[in-house]
Amino acid sequence: MSRRDEIIDVALRLFAERGYKATTITQIEAAAGLSPGAGGLYRHIGSKRELLVAAFDRVLDSRRAAQNMPRITDLDDPRIAISVAGRAVLAYVAADRDLYRLVLRGGDLPVDLSDVYQRLFQPGFDEVAGWLAQLAGDRPGFDATAVAAVALSSLFYFAISEFTYGCPPGHVEQERFLAAWTAGLLAQLGV
Incomplete structure (x- = not known):
């Protein structure tokens, strides 16, 4: 990991903990092991806003790189593919x-934030909706877009609940959640 990446990680953590405006360059420098107030951060990145944009861009880059990995759609058994997809989303979050x-x-x-949503989240919803439509085939009345929205939203809420509140929804551990999530999605698909 480059020094620039380390600084981006530190800045992102501080932004998440304290808020963007409440986090100062001096605090970022101190947390990153640079001399606070000496301007060392600027040897690696141009501004506080650039740190934020770089964090978003890095996530987008990692998502693009993941697109070159073996595809979940290549798995023959929909039960396994759906379970793997659920775990992958939780791992991304x-x-x-x-x-x-x-x-x-x-x-x-x-x-x-609407631009961030369009760049960061919407492509995933579109990809999952296309994949579910493919799995459902010509099943009448199947709304792949709505099913993808419900499926992904529940995964995001599960993950976010764990790190926001310190526990998963209903105190249901991840394996039980994923089993119920997979069963529900398979039922929607008629599999």
């Missing part, structure tokens, strides 16, 4: 925990 915490704080971010 866990890996980007501070980013999600920051976005949930909302309000004081100097970025257009």
Whole structure:
């Protein structure tokens, strides 16, 4: 990991904990092991806003890289594919925990959150809706877009509830949640 990436990680953690506006460059420098107030951060990145944009861009880059990995759609058994997909979404959210915490704080971010949504989240919903439509085939009345929205939203809420409140919804552990989530999605698909 580069020094720049380390600084982005530290800044993102502080933004998520304290809020974007409440976090100072001096605090970021201190937490990143730089001399506070000496301007060392600027050797690695141009501004506080650039730190935020770099954090979002890094997540987008990791999602693009994941698109080059073996596809879940290549799995023959829909039961396994759906279970793997659920675990993958939970892993994405866990890996980007501070980013999600920051976005949930909302309000004081100097970025257009609707643009962030369109770039960060909507492609995943579209991809899952297409995949579910493919799995459902010509099943009459199947609304892949709505089913994808419900399926992904429940996964996001599960993960976010764990790191926001310290426990999953209903105190249901992840394995039980994923089993129920998979069964519900398979029922929607008629599998």
